[in-house]
Amino acid sequence: MTAVMNDKQRIENFILRSAFLIDNNQLDDWMACFDENSRYVVIPRENRDRNLPGALMHCDNKARLTDRIACLREANKINPHFDRHIISGSLISEIVDRVASVKTSFLVVQTNLYGDSKLFCAGCYEDKIALLDDDEKIVERYVVVDTFSVPTMLATPL
Amino acid sequence: MSNIWPREDFSRLQYRLYHDPEIYEQEHDKVFRGPTWSVLCLEAEIKNAGDFVVTHVGQIPIVVTRTKTGHVSAFVNRCAHRGAEIVREPYGNSPDFTCIYHAWCYSEDGDLLGVPFRRGANGKGGMPADFDLRQHGLTKLRVSVWKGIVFGTFSESVEPIEEYIGELMREHLGEIFNRPLRVLGYQRQRVNANWKLYLENVRDAYHGSLLHEFNRTFGLSRLTQVSGAYMDDKFRHSLLFQYAGSDNTAEARAAYAMDQVQRSEYLTLNDSDIIRFVKENPRGVTTRIVSLFPNAVVNQIYNCLALRKVRLYGPNEFEIIFTLFGYEDDDDAMTAHRVNQSNMVGPAGLISMEDAEALELVQRSTARDQAKYGVVEMGGVGPIKNLDTRVNEQPIRGFYSFYSQLMAAGQGGAQ
Numbered sequence: 001m002t003a004v005m006n007d008k009q010r011i012e013n014f015i016l017r018s019a020f021l022i023d024n025n026q027l028d029d030w031m032a033c034f035d036e037n038s039r040y041v042v043i044p045r046e047n048r049d050r051n052l053p054g055a056l057m058h059c060d061n062k063a064r065l066t067d068r069i070a071c072l073r074e075a076n077k078i079n080p081h082f083d084r085h086i087i088s089g090s091l092i093s094e095i096v097d098r099v100a101s102v103k104t105s106f107l108v109v110q111t112n113l114y115g116d117s118k119l120f121c122a123g124c125y126e127d128k129i130a131l132l133d134d135d136e137k138i139v140e141r142y143v144v145v146d147t148f149s150v151p152t153m154l155a156t157p158l
Numbered sequence: 159m160s161n162i163w164p165r166e167d168f169s170r171l172q173y174r175l176y177h178d179p180e181i182y183e184q185e186h187d188k189v190f191r192g193p194t195w196s197v198l199c200l201e202a203e204i205k206n207a208g209d210f211v212v213t214h215v216g217q218i219p220i221v222v223t224r225t226k227t228g229h230v231s232a233f234v235n236r237c238a239h240r241g242a243e244i245v246r247e248p249y250g251n252s253p254d255f256t257c258i259y260h261a262w263c264y265s266e267d268g269d270l271l272g273v274p275f276r277r278g279a280n281g282k283g284g285m286p287a288d289f290d291l292r293q294h295g296l297t298k299l300r301v302s303v304w305k306g307i308v309f310g311t312f313s314e315s316v317e318p319i320e321e322y323i324g325e326l327m328r329e330h331l332g333e334i335f336n337r338p339l340r341v342l343g344y345q346r347q348r349v350n351a352n353w354k355l356y357l358e359n360v361r362d363a364y365h366g367s368l369l370h371e372f373n374r375t376f377g378l379s380r381l382t383q384v385s386g387a388y389m390d391d392k393f394r395h396s397l398l399f400q401y402a403g404s405d406n407t408a409e410a411r412a413a414y415a416m417d418q419v420q421r422s423e424y425l426t427l428n429d430s431d432i433i434r435f436v437k438e439n440p441r442g443v444t445t446r447i448v449s450l451f452p453n454a455v456v457n458q459i460y461n462c463l464a465l466r467k468v469r470l471y472g473p474n475e476f477e478i479i480f481t482l483f484g485y486e487d488d489d490d491a492m493t494a495h496r497v498n499q500s501n502m503v504g505p506a507g508l509i510s511m512e513d514a515e516a517l518e519l520v521q522r523s524t525a526r527d528q529a530k531y532g533v534v535e536m537g538g539v540g541p542i543k544n545l546d547t548r549v550n551e552q553p554i555r556g557f558y559s560f561y562s563q564l565m566a567a568g569q570g571g572a573q
Binding site for chain 1: 248341342343344345346347348349350369371372375425427428429432477482493494497498500501504505506508511512514515518
């Protein structure tokens, strides 16, 4: 891709790329999308609306995110499945000091090993994304989950 | 139900228990409407006059309210007119409740206050002259509040709440519910399995470090530790407990390797705050899972505190609702610590995420051959006992010994 992208194209391409990394189970590359000082929180919409801090996944720093992925890989026994993210366009509310505040809706369809697909989650990424000279990094991602009655388990990050 | 128990000590559990629609129907009459107290909510969720929450006893929709006079009231969320659900929001604040269908209005206690056009319009229509509002209130539950936990019952004969909880669970819950609570949030997990499989799971002391490798790896719960599984004298409630640090990690790992549970390298953490235990109780117990018959669990896993309730959707589906809490006097650092440790519980919990998958595996594979049964012999057969070990499934047998008494009784339960 040689064409120069504007900020909106850069952001949308980055969010789409990070979602494909989850769907392709390239979670190390997915974690590389996060800044070293970043926060990743998956929070039920009911808690967000009531200003309650309790979450489904709450990684205040990147070490905690790294630990969670390591547990997923090496300790947790998860429901075998494939994920498929469907991503909306991104709504940019502001860009301050080259950090963009962005909201992006998503759906995740989960498919089991017998080819049975179900809507697993509807939600919204509320992101702060640093637009670096040659790269983009997530500084903060709140994944606000509409489908907060989680079917079976939430093992793979959203 | 006559021949459903192949052995008198409940060491055989027929798969029919998880599937039979008739059993599911009877459970509502004899367990949930029987001589039992169900946990409805926490007082901390309804602090102010007019506050309400929607909850469930089994599959029965319930509204719990804090009234103007400060008492707690509970009623079935079903209009006395045509059966419509009245309260549609999961929580809120309201002085009264009006059904949207025909605008019948009820008080915070569930009494019928008004029926629009009761006397008709233009001299025509309306209710019969002898229609008595007082005879058409909502179905009420008896409510008892114990240490900030709100319990409800349909039974007139069940013993008082303190007696129902029993001395042992009062002692342990009393250490957790010892000062005003602050709700930190909710987690909900939908499981395609029978609700009793979860009630078994929280009484199954054996699985904690086998299914949940996080426990085994970091020593939160290992079968080599000082631990146990106790019940009340009717075996209906249970306490699984654990003292982290009471075994030697190298020896524990050798024991798991010898039993071929794990041979590979163990994981390490970059940020070990998630397994930092701040001692908050006098006995220093690090993990407690207190199950209250028939619908609730309280967990203390290190400093992560949660009330878990089951909501039923049918014989093959239920939901676990986790209410995460701390204390009003927690400082910001302690609240952050509890929120961090809540990574261990719920549908994404590093410890608890696996439970739903395990239960669904049982539900799926037992749909046929319902006269066949599971085997529950860990920790011994025969008389049901409290044991100082988690290599033990006795509380599952305890659960069914009480459950079977309720199910064998006539309408309204065992008493």
